[in-house]
Amino acid sequence: MTELHRDDHTAARTTGPVRLLLADDEHLIRGALATLLSLEDDLVIVAEAASGPEALAMARAHAPDVAVLDLQMPGADGVKVATSLRAELPGCRVLIVTSHGRPGHLKRALEAGVRGFVPKTVSAQRLAEIIRTVHAGNRYVDPELAADAIAAGDSPLTAREAEVLELAADGAPVAEIAERAALSQGTVRNYLSSAVSKLGAENRHAAVRLARQRGWV
Amino acid sequence: MTELHRDDHTAARTTGPVRLLLADDEHLIRGALATLLSLEDDLVIVAEAASGPEALAMARAHAPDVAVLDLQMPGADGVKVATSLRAELPGCRVLIVTSHGRPGHLKRALEAGVRGFVPKTVSAQRLAEIIRTVHAGNRYVDPELAADAIAAGDSPLTAREAEVLELAADGAPVAEIAERAALSQGTVRNYLSSAVSKLGAENRHAAVRLARQRGWV
DNA sequence: CGGGCCCCCTGACATTTGTCATGCGGAGTG
DNA sequence: CACTCCGCATGACAAATGTCAGGGGGCCCG
Numbered sequence: 178m179t180e181l182h183r184d185d186h187t188a189a190r191t192t193g194p195v196r197l198l199l200a201d202d203e204h205l206i207r208g209a210l211a212t213l214l215s216l217e218d219d220l221v222i223v224a225e226a227a228s229g230p231e232a233l234a235m236a237r238a239h240a241p242d243v244a245v246l247d248l249q250m251p252g253a254d255g256v257k258v259a260t261s262l263r264a265e266l267p268g269c270r271v272l273i274v275t276s277h278g279r280p281g282h283l284k285r286a287l288e289a290g291v292r293g294f295v296p297k298t299v300s301a302q303r304l305a306e307i308i309r310t311v312h313a314g315n316r317y318v319d320p321e322l323a324a325d326a327i328a329a330g331d332s333p334l335t336a337r338e339a340e341v342l343e344l345a346a347d348g349a350p351v352a353e354i355a356e357r358a359a360l361s362q363g364t365v366r367n368y369l370s371s372a373v374s375k376l377g378a379e380n381r382h383a384a385v386r387l388a389r390q391r392g393w394v
Numbered sequence: 395m396t397e398l399h400r401d402d403h404t405a406a407r408t409t410g411p412v413r414l415l416l417a418d419d420e421h422l423i424r425g426a427l428a429t430l431l432s433l434e435d436d437l438v439i440v441a442e443a444a445s446g447p448e449a450l451a452m453a454r455a456h457a458p459d460v461a462v463l464d465l466q467m468p469g470a471d472g473v474k475v476a477t478s479l480r481a482e483l484p485g486c487r488v489l490i491v492t493s494h495g496r497p498g499h500l501k502r503a504l505e506a507g508v509r510g511f512v513p514k515t516v517s518a519q520r521l522a523e524i525i526r527t528v529h530a531g532n533r534y535v536d537p538e539l540a541a542d543a544i545a546a547g548d549s550p551l552t553a554r555e556a557e558v559l560e561l562a563a564d565g566a567p568v569a570e571i572a573e574r575a576a577l578s579q580g581t582v583r584n585y586l587s588s589a590v591s592k593l594g595a596e597n598r599h600a601a602v603r604l605a606r607q608r609g610w611v
Numbered sequence: 612c613g614g615g616c617c618c619c620c621t622g623a624c625a626t627t628t629g630t631c632a633t634g635c636g637g638a639g640t641g
Numbered sequence: 642c643a644c645t646c647c648g649c650a651t652g653a654c655a656a657a658t659g660t661c662a663g664g665g666g667g668c669c670c671g
Contacts, residue, residue: 203493203514205521209426212518216429276420276493297420301429304422335617348599351658364619370659380627380659382565382599552648567627579627581650587629597629597657 194221195312198241200232200258201274202250210245213301220305229253233261241269243312245304248275248282256282256289263290270311274304280326281392283318293317332393338372341365343394346385411438412529415458417449417475418491419467427462430518437522446470450478458486460529462521465492465499473499473506480507487528491521497543498609500535510534549610550592558585560611563602 197214199222201207211222224239226232229252236244236258244262246255253261259271272293273286283294293311295304296319307317332339344354351369355362369381378384388394414431416439418424428439441456443449446469453461453475461479463472470478476488489510490503500511510528512521513536524534549556561571568586572579586598595601605611 204517205491205514206423206426208518209423209430212433213426213429274422297422300421301425337618347603348595348597348601350596361620363621366659367620367661368618370661373659378565379567380565384565386564554649569627577649578651580652583627583629584631584650587631590629 194219195308196221196223196239196242197308198222198224198226198232198236198239198244198269200226200229200235200244200250200255201247202227203247210301210304214305214308217305220308227251229255229258232258233265236262236266236269240266243270243272243308245272245274245308248273248286249277256285256291259286259289259291270314272308272311272317278319278322278325279390279392280322280328281332283322283326284331284392287318294322295319296322332388332391333375334372334388334393338368338375339388339394341368342372342381342385342388345369345381346389346394348382411436412525413438413440413456413459414525415439415441415443415449415453415456415461415486417443417446417452417461417467417472418464419444420464427518427521431522431525434522437525444468446472446475449475450482453479453483453486457483460487460489460525462489462491462525465490465503466494473502473508476503476506476508487531489525489528489534495536495539495542496607496609497539497545498549498611500539500543501609504535511539512536513539549605549608551589551605551610555585555589555592556605556611558582559589559598559602559605562586562598563606563611565599 197220199207199211199214201210204227207225207227211225214220215222223241224235226235227250229250231252232244232246232250233253246258248255255273255275259273262269262271270292271290272295273291274295274297275282276297278296286294293307293316295307295317299307299319310317334342341354341358344357351362351365355365358365373381373384376384376387378387385394414437416424416428416431418427421444424442424444428442431437432439440458441452443452444467446467448469449461449463449467450470463475465472472490472492476490479486479488487509488507489512490508491512491514492499493514495513503511510524510533512524512534516524516536527534551559558571558575561574568579568582572582575582586601589605590598590601593601593604595604602611
């Protein structure tokens with residue numbers, strides 16, 4: 178035993194390259210990224226995945242130091258994967274990469290223990306730096322996304338309001354929403370009404386759009 | 395003058411590497427792709443752009459052999475850029491790359507003279523081959539996207555119906571739509587009604603979703 | 612314990628919506 | 642030309658939706 182007081186949960190490995198898991202459903206991007214990151218001397222990709230479940234399986238199999246996950250993937254999104262990963266592999270840092278940065282997503286991600294959150298508009302060079310930052314145990318959140326998230330604030334919707342709004346998302350009539358939520362139609366209309374006024378929207382559909390934009394549904 | 399009978403419009407350059415323009419608003423992907431495609435001996439990236447207008451400007455400045463455009467970019471989408479490009483640089487082939495392949499987009503793209511249309515799920519290796527195919531004067535359309543487009547068929551909506559549906563997209567009330575389209579409210583309702591029934595939707599909002607899915611708006 | 616939330620429901624009302632019957636005019640056809 | 646089809650428009654009517662004013666019950670916290 179050469180080290181005393183090693184903290185298995187949070188200590189970064191100090192020897193060898195950073196071992197990466199790359200997950201993105203778009204083969205083109207994942208492959209390109211893999212190639213590019215491999216050019217960095219201190220980074221090595223040990224596994225790739227094209228879906229949420231696959232990412233989990235790969236992580237279990239290879240126990241990477243850092244998992245770079247796309248936010249939107251088939252099967253399970255990046256945040257869900259991060260949640261599972263946190264439980265199963267506490268030593269694996271998670272970095273989320275996304276095209277469409279919606280405020281609510283960032284919040285959910287941080288709650289899931291994600292260590293980094295960046296938009297795909299950064300350069301690969303910059304991403305490599307951020308991977309190192311995350312691997313060193315620090316956090317990194319894109320400043321612009323952080324500002325958006327702060328500006329958007331917390332959801333003003335109660336659980337029910339959010340649920341009903343969610344069911345209204347695809348344009349279903351009140352009767353159907355009521356049935357699916359096991360509520361009376363009047364109640365559904367009340368929830369929708371209060372959600373609409375809280376969001377300052379014209380009607381329920383505009384409200385759905387707003388809530389989606391801010392990641393509240 | 396060293397060449398006779400050069401056909402400026404359609405002839406592929408037969409000497410030297412294929413000169414590429416790469417346009418994608420996501421720096422990460424664009425950069426990674428640039429690096430990866432540069433590894434191919436016969437491909438060279440002569441310009442990059444992060445928006446529609448920028449892509450146009452770069453194309454004018456560098457006159458690339460093939461323009462690889464993302465479908466969704468700020469300023470002007472890939473198809474719009476392709477349309478302008480066709481007029482200004484007839485010798486420049488256009489290849490569209492997209493994350494979300496919606497049937498209608500493919501149709502619009504082909505009408506704009508685009509030579510290739512592929513999803514981002516292909517590998518970089520495959521993309522390089524497709525670039526060569528396009529450069530040689532042939533067309534390439536992803537088989538799956540083509541099948542979807544054929545299955546979806548043409549839009550059953552009349553021009554007015556589509557216009558009104560478009561205006562209804564963000565949940566605006568009929569009164570606002572009527573004003574913006576300079577129609578009576580009754581007329582707007584009729585158009586919406588017929589659009590809804592043509593699409594087999596429950597109501598206008600579901601109709602908007604369907605039309606969007608199929609790329610008809 | 613009392614107050615403040617939130618949840619769930621009801622009923623009545625104004626507004627917005629979806630649907631229908633109908634009319635006008637141009638394009639294509641026999 | 643007469644006829645029909647179709648896009649376009651309108652207003653009337655029925656149905657769905659949004660809004661408001663209540664009321665009962667559960668939960669947490671000062």
